[in-house]
Amino acid sequence: MTIKSAGVESFAEYSQFGSLREFNNHFEMWMADKKRFFSKGELIGLKRLARFAAKVPGVANAKIGTVLKAIYEEYGEMGISRSTFKRMILKASEIGIFTVYETARKNGSQSSNLYVFNRFPMNELPDGDQLSHQ
Template identity: 60%
Template sequence: MKNLKSGSMDRYEHYSQFGSVKEFNYHIEMWLLETKPTFSKGELIGLKRLIRFSAKIPGVSHAKIGAILKAIHEEYHDHGISRSTFKRMIQKAIQLKSIYRVYSNLLKEGSNKMKKRGKYIGKLLKRLREAKDITRQDLAFNCALGVSYMSKLERNIQEPSLGTIFIIASKLGIKASEFIEALEDSEE
């Protein structure tokens, strides 16, 4: 995943692999002929909505996941899909070596969302560590981090970088994407 800074949609034209919406739609139809059985009904709903959000610049969506989920919820009269279902769809599309590339927006330092998220990181980290029956000291040592730093993470005094999340997740025997998905599920 590559990080992007927020801005107008025109800034992302160079990410498009298509000359027109018609070409984009054709490639989507061909790709779906091969891959549609891979996706659940909910994942297909999310995929189709993401495709609709990718029309201004063919194949490029600048929408937040929350905005896409809200649109799905409205279209299906409050019978939408969950954030985790949407993220599963994205992961499947990536694994299928599809035409999708996923980039995430870079949150500004000190943003309210990041501050809010911080209160969940520590709880999740502690819960996962204890579920694996690993002491804080052992996890810190295995991650080449200080015990006091690990304690600050668990007490929500400090927030880990994305790189640190990858290291910790690896040492806990899970993928970083699973850690982040569990984090977002705990926020809902």
């Protein structure tokens, strides 16, 4: 599904959260449960992308270059590569942390992706936990 590119405020309908606090709580639950699947660099990228999802809770549409520049400025010479960030996007979307939508400019060319963070599924047990039927 391709969406017309616009400012992040216009994507408020995609938000699954009522407030920034609610988004942060769900993101922390995702991190507590799935953090082990990501490398250190991928975690840096994921956490920075989540910070871009604050204006509209749970929705970010920053360009990859913008996110990488922010990481580089925060960590100095210790930024992460574009391929590390793309690997994080693939892992996080497969796990279900967020859904990625492509956006298009008015002329039809691809613009920045829209990252819509998902709620943590409260009705599922964390990975590896099973009920014992005794």
